[in-house]
Amino acid sequence: MTLYEKTIALYPSLTNKDFDTVITLQNDSDGKGDYIAKWEHPTLAKPTAEQLA
């Protein structure tokens, strides 16, 4: 399951617009995988590492 899929499973109300504006998932193609580069959602808290594990 990708980071995006885990995030959507945690917060099903998120939309593509959220990922255009207040949330950025990023992968630097360095072998370290996907990560949350920006989380500025006005009401939903940034997922913890435990929630995404």
Added chain:
Amino acid sequence: MSSVIISGDTSGSITLAAPAVAGTNTITLPAATGTAMVSGNMPAFSAYKSTDQTGISNNTWTKITFDTETFDTNSNFASSRFTPTVAGYYQIQGQTAFVGTVMTNQGIGIYKNGSEYNSVYLRSSASDLAVQVVNLVYMNGTTDYVEIYGRIVGSSGLYFAGGSGNSFFSGSMVRSA
């Protein structure tokens, strides 16, 4: 006030030659001081992706890798990253072809120092679509670098297509700092 007048003649060319002496040869222009930029010291590069970049996660900005250099005049391009060693303003362009099943959104962006500088967003349902981003970027000539990132929203089989006509990254200096 003195002036220099350059007049052409029937030979069809005018030559302005640097002095044939050792040391730094600089030209100082009125109302501006610095080293005149000439084509020989204005970095330029062009690279492309030779093979498909697969395994792209849905809705995730992913660095696009460019493994083949067409040219790199100042050896400033490495690891899919351009880090010019001459300060100035650079025109940067990147393109990739997005491929995937049931795509709905695509994005390509110039990233400066690891953060989005500017991006182009599309909302296309095409299964194969090339998109380009272009902008002018100031680079400090020491630590600043630029990369190209892409994002696809789709159901499966997402990748950036390889090939010099599909995915390329290029830039050149257009003005000194």
